[in-house]
Amino acid sequence: MHSLSRADAQPVVRNDDLRRPSDLRLAIVHDWFPSLRGGERVAAEMCRLFGATEVFTLFDFLSPETKAEHFPGVTFHTSPANRIPFVERYYRGLFFLCPALIEQFDVTDYDLVVSSSAAFSRGVLTRPDQPHLCYVHSPVRYAWDEQFSYLNQARLGFGPKGILFRYFLHRLRTWDARTAHGPDLILANSSFVRARIRQIYGRSARTVFPPVPIEEVEFAQQKDDYYVTASYLSPYKRTDLVIQAFNRMPSRHLVVVGEGQQERRLRELAGPNISFVGHLPRSEYLRIVAHARAMVFAGCEDFGITLAEAQASGTPLIAFGRGGARDIVRILGEVERPSGLLFKRQTVEAVKEAVEHFECCKSSIHPEACRQNAVRFSVERFRRELNQALDEAIALNRRRNAISPPAQ
Numbered sequence: 001m002h003s004l005s006r007a008d009a010q011p012v013v014r015n016d017d018l019r020r021p022s023d024l025r026l027a028i029v030h031d032w033f034p035s036l037r038g039g040e041r042v043a044a045e046m047c048r049l050f051g052a053t054e055v056f057t058l059f060d061f062l063s064p065e066t067k068a069e070h071f072p073g074v075t076f077h078t079s080p081a082n083r084i085p086f087v088e089r090y091y092r093g094l095f096f097l098c099p100a101l102i103e104q105f106d107v108t109d110y111d112l113v114v115s116s117s118a119a120f121s122r123g124v125l126t127r128p129d130q131p132h133l134c135y136v137h138s139p140v141r142y143a144w145d146e147q148f149s150y151l152n153q154a155r156l157g158f159g160p161k162g163i164l165f166r167y168f169l170h171r172l173r174t175w176d177a178r179t180a181h182g183p184d185l186i187l188a189n190s191s192f193v194r195a196r197i198r199q200i201y202g203r204s205a206r207t208v209f210p211p212v213p214i215e216e217v218e219f220a221q222q223k224d225d226y227y228v229t230a231s232y233l234s235p236y237k238r239t240d241l242v243i244q245a246f247n248r249m250p251s252r253h254l255v256v257v258g259e260g261q262q263e264r265r266l267r268e269l270a271g272p273n274i275s276f277v278g279h280l281p282r283s284e285y286l287r288i289v290a291h292a293r294a295m296v297f298a299g300c301e302d303f304g305i306t307l308a309e310a311q312a313s314g315t316p317l318i319a320f321g322r323g324g325a326r327d328i329v330r331i332l333g334e335v336e337r338p339s340g341l342l343f344k345r346q347t348v349e350a351v352k353e354a355v356e357h358f359e360c361c362k363s364s365i366h367p368e369a370c371r372q373n374a375v376r377f378s379v380e381r382f383r384r385e386l387n388q389a390l391d392e393a394i395a396l397n398r399r400r401n402a403i404s405p406p407a408q
Contacts, residue, residue: 024111024112025111026054026112027052027056027107027110027113027114028046028047028050028052028115029055029102029115029116029117029124030043030055030056030115030117030121031058031117031118031120032057033062034059035061035232036062036070037232038137038303038304039116039137040062040070041070041210041211042116042135042137042189042210043055043116044071045211046114046135047071047074049383049387050114050390053073054074054075055075055077056077056124057077057078057079058079058081059087061088079101080101081097081101095119095142095168095172096168096171098120099172099175099179102120102121103123103124105124105125106125111131112130113132113133114132114133115132116135116137117134117135119140120140121134122180122183123176130397131393131394131396132393132397133183133184133187134182134183134187135187135189136187136188136189136197137189137193137302137303138189138193138196138302139176140173141236143169144176144200147169149235151166153235177200180201183393184393184396185206185389185396186203186206187205187207187208188208189208189302190207190209190323191327192302192303192322192327193205193324206389208385209303209308209381209382210303210308210382211378211379211382211383212374212377212378212379214312214374214377214379217286217309217313217374218287218313219314219367219371220313220314220315220367221314222291223292224293225253226254226293227254227295227318228254228255228257228289228292228294228295228315229254229256229297230257230285230289231260231297232260233256233260233261234262235262236299238300238346239256239262239266239299240262240269241298241351242254242256243256243269244269244351245348245349245351245355246271246273246355249355249356250271250272252355253275254274254275254296255288256277257277257288257289263276290313292310293315293362294315294316294318294355295307295319296319297317297320298320299320300322300323300346301323301324301325302324303323303324304323304324304328307324307328307329308377311329311340311373312374312377313371314367314368315370316340316362316370318342318343318355318358319342321344325342328373328377332364332365337366337369338364338365338369339370340370341361
């Protein structure tokens with residue numbers, strides 16, 4: 001398990017306190033399911049681990065085929081807003097309604113609640129004697145330190161619309177800070193998120209890295225001559241910086257994997273040495289990543305399962321040195337078996353310089369070292385640590401409510 005400082009240490013729970021009957025009913029609460037990305041894969045693994053058959057979520061846009069594969073036998077309970085016509089086009093714009101909507105889910109009949117939260121699910125209403133374990137992917141990005149970046153990218157100044165959005169975000173911060181004290185135990189998906197939880201909420205959290213299915217990721221020792229960047233094409237991923245950097249390196253080929261609201265703008269920005277392949281079937285996506293010279297990523301990810309999957313495929317990482325990348329990359333020049341390098345600033349020039357530095361030193365980064373590095377993020381490790389955390393949440397809740405464990 002990730003090492004903790006004294007300040008972040010959680011109460012130690014003895015094994016004889018960890019008594020979890022097998023027939024306890026458990027509810028999973030997740031913000032929303034627009035598609036199957038990192039957070040949604042974590043929610044799916046939670047359902048498998050705990051045998052949960054009930055998921056509560058604000059919005060559900062998954063296809064029946066995706067649910068059959070990743071959530072077999074699971075019933076999805078959605079908010080009334082999920083039934084608004086064409087809501088999948090603008091659901092993010094309804095963020096000001098989401099605190100009230102998440103509070104309308106009645107999970108009080110369940111024995112346990114596990115929330116998977118990047119924004120709202122942590123605020124579900126629970127009983128005082130109902131253990132609640134929260135896995136935090138991130139505090140609400142656009143409500144806290146990322147607010148200014150989001151407002152600038154949306155071109156929301158201090159006109160009427162901008163002032164209204166800033167007011168809604170202020171209200172959201174108030175609600176978010178209040179609900180942070182509801183769960184019995186909070187887990188963070190990276191050291192970066194753990195630090196944000198401490199700064200924003202004043203709570204300690206334990207780092208439990210998300211699960212990466214190492215065994216299904218193709219490993220390739222021989223690499224082709226292209227670089228790859230892969231993500232949902234939204235502004236905070238900063239794919240624009242990667243594209244502009246490769247525009248300045250016309251002899252190097254970049255493959256962009258993904259789709260999103262920025263796709264049209266990014267295609268217009270790209271030079272002839274940059275190819276867009278859109279959303280790919282998982283097997284094809286893994287093949288492209290495995291055979292890439294390196295993966296380049298300029299965003300600040302909370303963790304970055306895509307980055308860890310690249311490592312599992314033996315592909316080096318060239319990433320912005322803030323966020324989850326610092327947990328993932330074994331940095332060139334700092335360790336014996338490096339798996340990539342980090343750049344310090346989110347600028348076009350920094351990306352370009354990092355790629356050129358990699359070209360000079362790529363013989364020092366071996367695919368086998370990248371693969372071995374990724375073993376730290378295995379599904380088995382995630383399941384073990386999450387199971388332990390749920391037992392500890394139960395024990396903490398019992399102690400706070402002065403409830404003795406039932407006689408065995």
